[in-house]
Amino acid sequence: MNAPAELADCLVVGGGPAGLAAAIYTARFRLNTIVVDSGASRAALIPCTRNHAGFPGGISGAELLDRMRAQAIEFDAQVRRARVMAIAGRAGDFTARLEGGEALRARAVILATGVSNHRPEIDEALHTLALERGLLRYCPVCDGFEVTDRKVGVIGQGARAVKEATFLRAYTDRVTVIAPTADLGLDAAQRSALAAIGVTAVAGPATDFRVEGAGLGFQTAAGRMTFDSIYPALGSTVHSDLAAGLGADLTQDQCIKVDSHQRTSVPGLYAAGDVVIGLDQISHAMGEAGVAATTLRNDLAAAAPQLR
Ligand SMILES: Cc1cc2nc3c(=O)[nH]c(=O)nc-3n(C[C@H](O)[C@H](O)[C@H](O)COP(=O)(O)OP(=O)(O)OC[C@H]3O[C@@H](n4cnc5c(N)ncnc54)[C@H](O)[C@@H]3O)c2cc1C
Known part of the structure; x- marks a missing residue:
């Protein structure tokens, strides 16, 4: 039988901007910190973010994540590539079960598991190419500026499509909404x-998405259409299943509910980033992570005053 895993101070699930920012803080609070990340950060899809403060000229999401990972490791956080399948236990002793069966124990947990955007029916290689070229975009708040005066398609229906098209209309008068279905x-x-x-x-x-000239074209009921950029407005899946498994309160949209200090309704469990309701932005994810990490540190110190 395997010996029980050592008890870490802090387990961070998710290694995107929220998880890595949290780990930088907790590691610098001299808390023994493990980050477990399955490697699908939305930030990794950003070819070049131009609205993240401190980077005139922009920075790619992958580069930003590399820098943050290195910074967390510099202060002795362990960063591991794996998926957490379930978490059990309670404040002071949580156990996370990884894919493959390994168990990790921690006194407190920060969930920074993010969301995934629903995609139009585009094959993976074309999806990657279109993202790199800015033909496909997922975040008008992030990069609406870049489509100023361009021809833009919003793929979506209902209130979500109306909201996205209205937001983009502030940048360009060439916006069309296209339904994903008939x-x-x-x-x-x-x-x-x-x-x-x-x-x-x-x-x-x-259907039938293809790069056409400098744009992305596809078939609609009105024939083939081509746009400089397409924004899918098809909703997203919130990765709050681990929180739900522990009995944490969720919003109607399945986001994790937190208080103003990023505490969930489960003692010892904190959440930050896109998985929490709020502005889905790197800066917001990092800010929430700083709050979550500091709250966790202070809660642990209050529960065990002998803590460093
Ligand atoms: C194309 C695109 C462009 C964008 N551009 C910008 C921009 O310019 N500026 C900006 O501010 N924002 C931008 N965003 C939004 C930004 O990427 C997100 O707000 C940000 O990544 C949120 O960080 P996060 O850490 O909460 O989630 P994520 O970055 O999504 O990270 C979550 C991590 O958790 C991991 N995970 C999930 N479940 C588990 C599990 N069970 N076990 C282990 N790991 C798990 C995932 O693999 C992932 O690595 C953009 C998003 C997209 C898609």
Whole structure:
């Protein structure tokens, strides 16, 4: 039988901007910190972020993550590539079960597991190429500036598509909403809201994506259309299953509920980044992570005053 795993001070699940920022803080609080990351950070998809403060000229998401990982390791955080399948236990002694069966124990846990965007039906190689070239974009708050005066398609339906198209309309008057399916998926009020700002809505299905000239083209019910950039507005999956498994409260959208110090409803369990309701941005994820890590540190110190 394997010896029980040593008890770390802090387990961080997720190695995106939130998880790595949390680990930099907890490691610098001299807490024994393990980061477990399955390697699918949304930040890794960013070809060049231009709205993240401190990087004039921009920085790629992969480079930013490399720098943050190195910074966490510099202060002795362990960063491991693995998936956490489940967490059990309670404040003072949580056990995380990794894919493959290994168990890790920690006194407190920060969940920074993020979200995944739902994608249009584009094959993986084209999806990667289109992201790199800015033909496909997922975050108008991040890069709406870059599509100023460009021809933009929003693939989506209902309130989500209207909201995204309206936001982008502040950058360009050439915005079209295209439904992912044959049904337009917009009620009369939504259609007139779009018409009022000069946005056309076209039924799908949106299929057969291809790079065409300098744009990304695809088939719609109105024939083939090509855009300088396409924003899918198809929603996302929130990775809050580990929190749910521990009985933590979630919002209607499945985000983890936290208090103003990033504590979940489960003692000893904290959350930060996109998995928590809020602005899905690197700066916000990092800010929440700093708060979560400091709260965790102070809660551990209060529970065990002999802590360094
Ligand atoms: C194309 C694109 C462009 C963007 N551009 C910008 C931009 O310019 N500026 C900006 O501020 N934001 C941008 N964003 C948003 C930004 O990427 C996110 O807000 C940010 O990555 C959130 O950080 P996070 O750490 O919360 O989540 P993520 O970065 O998604 O990291 C979550 C991590 O948790 C891991 N994980 C999940 N479940 C488990 C598990 N069970 N076990 C182990 N690991 C797990 C995942 O593999 C992942 O590595 C962009 C997003 C996209 C998709």
